[in-house]
Structures are given as C-alpha cells and as structure tokens.
Amino acid sequence: PWRGHSMAAGDTAAAVTSLTSAVVRQSWSEAVERVGKWLDTGEDIEVQTAALQCLSTVVLPASSSQQLQTLSSTLLLKASRLLTTAVGDCSRLLAATPEPSADDPSQLAPVAKICEQLQVCVTSLVGWVSHLQGRLQSSPELQPAFVSLASTALQATATVLAFCKEVETQHAWAFAKLAAQLGALFKATFSLLKSTAAALDTVNPELVGENDIITELVCQLQNVCRAVLPFDASLLVLAWKAGGRLVCRVRTHLPEGWSVQSVITDLCVAMEATALACVKNAPAGPEEATSSVFSKLLRVCRFLATLLVRLAQEFEQSRHEFAKDMVALLLSMYSSVPPSPRAREVSQGAQAELESNVLLLGEPLVSAMLDCQEFLKLLVNRSSVQEGQQFGWAMTLCLLLKAFPRLREGHQDMLMESDSSLESRACSCQLLDAAFTCASMCYVELQLPARVPGIMCNGQPRRAVTLHEHLCCHLCGLLASLSPRHFHKMERSLLHYLLGPALGPALLSCDVWCFLARW
Numbered sequence: 001p002w003r004g005h006s007m008a009a010g011d012t013a014a015a016v017t018s019l020t021s022a023v024v025r026q027s028w029s030e031a032v033e034r035v036g037k038w039l040d041t042g043e044d045i046e047v048q049t050a051a052l053q054c055l056s057t058v059v060l061p062a063s064s065s066q067q068l069q070t071l072s073s074t075l076l077l078k079a080s081r082l083l084t085t086a087v088g089d090c091s092r093l094l095a096a097t098p099e100p101s102a103d104d105p106s107q108l109a110p111v112a113k114i115c116e117q118l119q120v121c122v123t124s125l126v127g128w129v130s131h132l133q134g135r136l137q138s139s140p141e142l143q144p145a146f147v148s149l150a151s152t153a154l155q156a157t158a159t160v161l162a163f164c165k166e167v168e169t170q171h172a173w174a175f176a177k178l179a180a181q182l183g184a185l186f187k188a189t190f191s192l193l194k195s196t197a198a199a200l201d202t203v204n205p206e207l208v209g210e211n212d213i214i215t216e217l218v219c220q221l222q223n224v225c226r227a228v229l230p231f232d233a234s235l236l237v238l239a240w241k242a243g244g245r246l247v248c249r250v251r252t253h254l255p256e257g258w259s260v261q262s263v264i265t266d267l268c269v270a271m272e273a274t275a276l277a278c279v280k281n282a283p284a285g286p287e288e289a290t291s292s293v294f295s296k297l298l299r300v301c302r303f304l305a306t307l308l309v310r311l312a313q314e315f316e317q318s319r320h321e322f323a324k325d326m327v328a329l330l331l332s333m334y335s336s337v338p339p340s341p342r343a344r345e346v347s348q349g350a351q352a353e354l355e356s357n358v359l360l361l362g363e364p365l366v367s368a369m370l371d372c373q374e375f376l377k378l379l380v381n382r383s384s385v386q387e388g389q390q391f392g393w394a395m396t397l398c399l400l401l402k403a404f405p406r407l408r409e410g411h412q413d414m415l416m417e418s419d420s421s422l423e424s425r426a427c428s429c430q431l432l433d434a435a436f437t438c439a440s441m442c443y444v445e446l447q448l449p450a451r452v453p454g455i456m457c458n459g460q461p462r463r464a465v466t467l468h469e470h471l472c473c474h475l476c477g478l479l480a481s482l483s484p485r486h487f488h489k490m491e492r493s494l495l496h497y498l499l500g501p502a503l504g505p506a507l508l509s510c511d512v513w514c515f516l517a518r519w
Helices: 011-027 028-040 045-064 065-094 105-136 140-170 173-177 179-202 211-227 233-252 261-281 294-312 314-335 348-357 361-366 375-378 390-406 409-413 428-439 445-446 467-481 485-499 503-518
Strands: 452-453 465-466
Touching: 011 467, 028 045, 028 065, 045 105, 065 105, 065 140, 065 375, 105 140, 105 179, 105 390, 140 173, 140 179, 140 211, 173 179, 173 261, 173 348, 179 211, 179 233, 179 375, 211 233, 211 261, 211 409, 233 261, 233 294, 233 445, 261 294, 261 314, 261 348, 294 348, 294 361, 314 361, 314 375, 361 390, 375 409, 390 428, 390 445, 390 467, 428 445, 428 467, 428 485, 428 503, 445 452, 465 467, 465 503, 467 485, 485 503
Parallel strands: none
Antiparallel strands: 452 465
C-alpha cells in the first residue's frame, strides 16, 4: 500500500506490515516519503495515525543518525500539524453538536474516535522521544534534532491539556460521556510530558548550536507550565522543575532580546494560585481531617518559592524587570492567606501549617530581591497596593523593616529620603511614610484586631500579637538599627505622625516614641 497515492482507513493494519517490509528489505527513503505523504494528505485520521505509529515503532529503530536528522527536519512539522488539526476538529465537532439525549450517545462517536486516535499520536511521540534520548550519548550530533522533537512534544502536550480543560469547562455534558477516551488521552499526555521533561536534562546547549531552537524549546515549555496550572499538582511540579533547570542551564545561549520576566510572571501566577488552593482545601474546623490534597499543595508552594528564589538569584541583572511581579505576589499572598481577615476561616492546626509553609516563604523572597532598587521603590509606593491588600502590604513592609540592616548603604539612603512628590514633607522619609500610611489604611485590621505570628525572641515560643504590636516591634527594630545620619529623619517623621489627625498612625508613633525614650 505504501507505493500507492492513497490508502483506505480499513487498510491500516496492512500498511503497518507493508511499511515494515519496505524499511527492512527495500528502500528507507521511499518508505519515509510515503509516510510523509500519508501525514500530509489530510485523509482519514486513522490512516495518518497509523503512519505516525509506523514512524515511531518501525522507521526510527532502523534509521542511522543522519537519517534521524532528516526525519526531524522533514516529518516533525507534519506530525505536529496532524495533532493540532485533530484537536481543532474535536473542538469544532463539540461546538456543533447539540447536547444528546440519554438514549442517543452516538452523536459523540466521531469525537470519541478522534480522541482515541489522538492517544495513539501522543503515544507515538513518547516512543520517538525515548528513542532519540537513547541515541544521544552515542550520537551527540543528534542534539539539534532532539531539541526540535522536544519542542514538538511540549507543543503537543500543551495543546492536548488545553483541549481536555476546554471539554471540562465548556462542554460539561460531553465530559462525562467521553471520560474513558479523555482519561486515556490524559494519561498518554502525562507520559509524554514525563519522558520529555526527563530527557531535557540531556540537552547540551553547546552542541545544539542554534539559539533559535533553544528559545523555541523554552517558549514551548512555558506554554506547558501555563497549561498544567488547572490540573493536578504533580503535573505542575513536573513542568516547573524541568522549566527551572532548563532556563538556568541555557540562559547564556538565549538571544539578547529574550527576557526572563515572562517566566517569573508565570511562576508568580502559579504560586499565587497554589496558595489560594491551599486555603481552599484547608480543614475549616478541628473535627475535619487534613486532606492529602492540602498537604501536597503545601509542598508545591514550598517548591515554587524555592524555584522563584533560585531564578531571582540566577538572573540578578534582570531583577528590575520582574520586581513588579514579585511585589504583586507578596501583597496577594499575605492578603489571601490566614491570618488575613479577608481569608477563609480555617482550623487552628491548618492556620499553623499555612503560616509555616506559605507565609514564611515571604522572607526568602524579599531577601532575594533586596539588591533591586526597583523592588524597594515599589514596595514603599502606595500605588502598588490594590484594594483589599492593605493587610498584605503591612506584613510585607514588616519583612522589609526587618531586612533594613542588610540593605546596601545606597539603598538605605534611598528609603530614608523624602518622597519627591510630597514637597511639603521635606522632613519625611519613604519607608516611614509607607509604614504609617499602611497603619492608617489598616483601620479595620487594627480594630478587630487581626492577630499575626509575633517575633520569636530569646528562645521563647512565638505568640500571636495584634497587627499594631507587630508593626510597632518592627519599627522599633528599625530605629535601633539606624545609623546617626538617618536618625534625625526618623525623629522628625515620628513627630509629624504623632501630631497628625489620623488616630492609628498617632498611636503607633506614640508607642515608638516610648521605646525611643527608653532607648
């Protein structure tokens, strides 16, 4: 059949046998040409799938290194187009299909058939990835071909995952009826992602040579990281673990115009969503058992924060580009997780778990950005705070006050300077203005009062304190660590807020003055 111009769908089994004989006994190039025509004709998807399966199971093992490079340059794009077209056909069929009655499930038969063929396509890509990975050690010249294949595999993964989520959210009536086919397709896609992620560790950018295909690989991995977010936490960790290692390893081979900002932005979105999921799955009362999902999500939060800190350290020259994303993450995280008054009420044990596994992650994140002047400016800027984030701003400012002695001298001077927009406040300083402005914004949190984990001191167990006491302790710590050249600025600012009209800042300033008198 491979010598003809077309092939009927019923002849797929015969085609596999014939193609096997063609490769082993006759002409490799002629067989590959025929596979390409099958993939390119747009005939029945079963025929195209059988051709891709032949390619993975029959052609690849019989190919030399040079022939494998030829396959990657000629057939990869066709295989990718086949999968994308099949997913598009499924989406159009579902959109055009009315909700079937209970006794008429046949309306979804065409979609079910395409889903089954998609599973075969994905499985074939798994075999292709595994075969090339096994050949890399003995044939390093295959590195460019493998990177192109990995990009195609990741593109297929993102496309299929997006399709699965589309069926679940937009065609809920069909989701249950296609559960078996979608489950098998998802399982095959997970295997493809797992094998591709493991194989990415073998990529050597020095041997790849072309920076464009490395950039494409990073972009496709980013798309996968976005696509896996609504799914299981294991998928999220798998994708981001591979993404973090790859970006750090190939960063010197990425083009000059490439920016890590988009990666950091996606990672911040993933961490924020995971923190919200932790709160959502936390037990609400002491009688409710802690679920395994909650424990897993806490571990995912720690992993994402660790990765975020590592990327901030690796790309220290680009910190100004993603400073805004880091500030937004900190404000959102502290505003949506207990003990924030806006957070969902959870049990005391769950709140302790959230504090030790989520909220404590804020300190290393702030520490990783202390050398970034843009980050510090945004953190003390009122305009960075959205409605409902005043509690998160207060908690984040406390981290900055605590870290003040570790700042560079130039950054300390900047935070203790007056805000240029406040001409009438020549004696003010930006850091104190931010702290007292935050105190005036947190009127509800101060009156409830919201209780937060206090400072651990002299080995004594940590106790819950009010937000007022928490801010006051950190302001007193700042005062104790100030150099003489900054002290007069703080003294004048404290006097300004003590005599000001706002009650919250006046009380806070009064308590700091009491500490100053004893100090």
